Amino acid sequence: xxxxxxxxxxxxxxxxxxxxxxxxxxxxxxxxxxxxxxxxxxxxxxxxxxxxxxxxxxxxxxxxxxxxxxxxxxxxxxxxxxxxxxxxxxxxxxxxxxxxxxxxxxxxxxxxxxxxxxxxxxxxxxxxxxxxxxxxxxxxxxxxxxxxxxxxxxxxxxxxxxxxxxxxxxxxxxxxxxxxxxxxxxxxxxxxxxxxxxxxxxxxxxxxxxxxxxxxxxxxxxxxxxxxxxxxxxxxxxxxxxxxxxxxxxxxxxxxxxxxxxxxxxxxxxxxxxxxxxxxxxxxxxxxxxxxxxxxxxxxxxxxxxxxxxxxxxxxxxxxxxxxxxxxxxxxxxxxxxxxxxxxxxxxxxxxxxxxxxxxxxxxxxxxxxxxxxxxxxxxxxxxxxxxxx
Amino acid sequence: xxxxxxxxxxxxxxxxxxxxxxxxxxxxxxxxxxxxxxxxxxxxxxxxxxxxxxxxxxxxxxxxxxxxxxxxxxxxxxxxxxxxxxxxxxxxxxxxxxxxxxxxxxxxxxxxxxxxxxxxxxxxxxxxxxxxxxxxxxxxxxxxxxxxxxxxxxxxxxxxxxxxxxxxxxxxxxxxxxxxxxxxxxxxxxxxxxxxxxxxxxxxxxxxxxxxxxxxxxxx
Numbered sequence: 001x002x003x004x005x006x007x008x009x010x011x012x013x014x015x016x017x018x019x020x021x022x023x024x025x026x027x028x029x030x031x032x033x034x035x036x037x038x039x040x041x042x043x044x045x046x047x048x049x050x051x052x053x054x055x056x057x058x059x060x061x062x063x064x065x066x067x068x069x070x071x072x073x074x075x076x077x078x079x080x081x082x083x084x085x086x087x088x089x090x091x092x093x094x095x096x097x098x099x100x101x102x103x104x105x106x107x108x109x110x111x112x113x114x115x116x117x118x119x120x121x122x123x124x125x126x127x128x129x130x131x132x133x134x135x136x137x138x139x140x141x142x143x144x145x146x147x148x149x150x151x152x153x154x155x156x157x158x159x160x161x162x163x164x165x166x167x168x169x170x171x172x173x174x175x176x177x178x179x180x181x182x183x184x185x186x187x188x189x190x191x192x193x194x195x196x197x198x199x200x201x202x203x204x205x206x207x208x209x210x211x212x213x214x215x216x217x218x219x220x221x222x223x224x225x226x227x228x229x230x231x232x233x234x235x236x237x238x239x240x241x242x243x244x245x246x247x248x249x250x251x252x253x254x255x256x257x258x259x260x261x262x263x264x265x266x267x268x269x270x271x272x273x274x275x276x277x278x279x280x281x282x283x284x285x286x287x288x289x290x291x292x293x294x295x296x297x298x299x300x301x302x303x304x305x306x307x308x309x310x311x312x313x314x315x316x317x318x319x320x321x322x323x324x325x326x327x328x329x330x331x332x333x334x335x336x337x338x339x340x341x342x343x344x345x346x347x348x349x350x351x352x353x354x355x356x357x358x359x360x361x362x363x364x365x366x367x368x369x370x371x372x373x374x375x376x377x378x379x380x381x382x383x384x385x386x387x388x389x390x
Numbered sequence: 391x392x393x394x395x396x397x398x399x400x401x402x403x404x405x406x407x408x409x410x411x412x413x414x415x416x417x418x419x420x421x422x423x424x425x426x427x428x429x430x431x432x433x434x435x436x437x438x439x440x441x442x443x444x445x446x447x448x449x450x451x452x453x454x455x456x457x458x459x460x461x462x463x464x465x466x467x468x469x470x471x472x473x474x475x476x477x478x479x480x481x482x483x484x485x486x487x488x489x490x491x492x493x494x495x496x497x498x499x500x501x502x503x504x505x506x507x508x509x510x511x512x513x514x515x516x517x518x519x520x521x522x523x524x525x526x527x528x529x530x531x532x533x534x535x536x537x538x539x540x541x542x543x544x545x546x547x548x549x550x551x552x553x554x555x556x557x558x559x560x561x562x563x564x565x566x567x568x569x570x571x572x573x574x575x576x577x578x579x580x581x582x583x584x585x586x587x588x589x590x591x592x593x594x595x596x597x598x599x600x601x602x603x604x605x606x607x608x609x610x
Binding site: 232236259 | 409
């Protein structure tokens with residue numbers, strides 16, 4: 001597609017004029033708009049939009065035990081589809097075109113992603129206990145393999161997503177990695193989110209979580225470590241040596257009071273690929289990557305007493321890893337004025353996303369979603385959310 | 391980030407060190423301050439000689455700073471020593487004492503380094519409970535408050551001891567974390583240590599306060 005009359009960020013500098021994105025010969029007039037790589041949300045539980053605001057303010061374990069786990073036992077494929085559709089609506093409205101997800105009834109989320117026209121890599125959260133989606137870890141692994149085996153080229157990819165060290169036994173973790181390797185897929189796993197998780201792992205194994213994962217062969221180039229909020233320098237070196245990636249979820253970590261702060265400068269200095277993720281809408285509570293960039297930057301600066309770390313370009317790079325798509329904001333948006341530094345405006349000040357182009361296709365045009373009926377999605381979602389929490 | 395941890399051997403400085411290590415920071419030194427004052431203004435005295443063993447178990451070299459008596463004079467040798475270490479900042483176990491924290495912040499400001507206090511203003515009761523749950527072995531080494539009798543000396547904090555401290559908090563208002571100087575502690579083992587510090591001691595009790603007097607200590 002030929003993007004005409006645009007002001008755009010090419011990954012290193014702001015450029016004005018026309019440029020191409022994708023292979024079609026269609027044209028998109030971007031006059032008066034700032035184009036930037038659409039966001040890639042590195043960690044979500046998309047359909048948790050259904051639980052947004054439920055149990056807010058509770059301590060992590062109480063929140064999980066009293067609100068999240070019991071509610072998730074009532075999930076159905078239909079509810080997950082409707083929750084996913086609303087999550088996708090929010091992503092489009094905030095400039096996200098791609099995401100790495102971990103949630104139940106993956107087929108429903110895949111259906112929603114295809115309907116919306118975005119990209120996603122989806123994984124079933126594998127746990128040792130049963131869920132409405134599967135009986136046990138063995139069953140979950142079987143479902144994950146079925147998804148990988150049947151994966152066809154397209155906008156939806158699959159990955160293997162063992163939930164965490166603490167919700168899986170060692171054998172399951174090892175089998176999950178073997179499955180990811182067999183199908184050349186990502187393996188994503190929550191790790192080192194809380195001090196308790198680290199201390200429990202150390203008590204049980206004598207090793208810190210990353211060290212433990214490495215000892216059982218879980219770290220590799222296809223491993224995506226989610227959170228990594230509490231890391232020792234030895235663990236940072238292991239992640240770098242094994243070329244694993246890390247997803248930073250600053251808002252979720254702060255909201256759930258994890259206490260730790262991912263050592264971003266140390267990881268980047270070690271050459272580690274670090275992305276940004278919102279986590280689910282029930283622990284954030286949005287899926288807005290612009291907020292994630294801003295708050296992530298502020299958290300690092302505040303935590304380290306250092307205004308030079310986590311700069312705007314770094315945050316935008318982390319928020320748009322591998323992006324092939326385009327999002328647009330109006331250059332006349334009040335939060336984009338003046339134009340001293342458009343990247344800084346985008347990261348710290350914001351601006352309403354007006355358009356989204358994904359895989360050579362306009363998904364949102366001047367705020368209007370072209371792939372589905374926004375109002376219908378909202379109506380159905382409200383009914384689904386009420387049904388789930390009744 | 392190169393960090394020196396102010397280290398008394400007590401629970402607060404150990405937990406601050408533990409946090410800094412798990413922030414991914416490079417903790418290059420432990421710094422212990424030995425005051426010639428019988429009643430140090432900032433750093434607790436009874437168990438400080440055990441810090442050498444703790445340092446060995448933690449695997450981070452110990453810098454010992456001897457300071458003269460007096461709240462301000464104590465800080466000068468500490469500041470001079472920190473200046474020499476080539477660090478970006480310090481981490482301290484300041485929990486609620488404005489007095490302690492302000493003075494540390496000031497000397498760091500003077501020499502152009504940062505002063506981090508990871509447990510500052512955390513819920514004291516929860517924080518001590520978490521330490522115990524996470525495997526820190528916290529021994530009471532000095533008692534200085536009504537309600538804490540000689541039986542507390544040498545006691546390791548566990549669920550029962552924490553319950554008793556809760557009851558004493560209700561009755562006498564003492565801080566469960568000992569932040570008001572109600573008790574002093576020593577961490578004889580924790581997840582950041584490779585070996586236990588074992589201690590033989592006598593109890594020394596005078597009127598309404600007491601401390602342990604270490605006769606022998608070793609790494610096991």
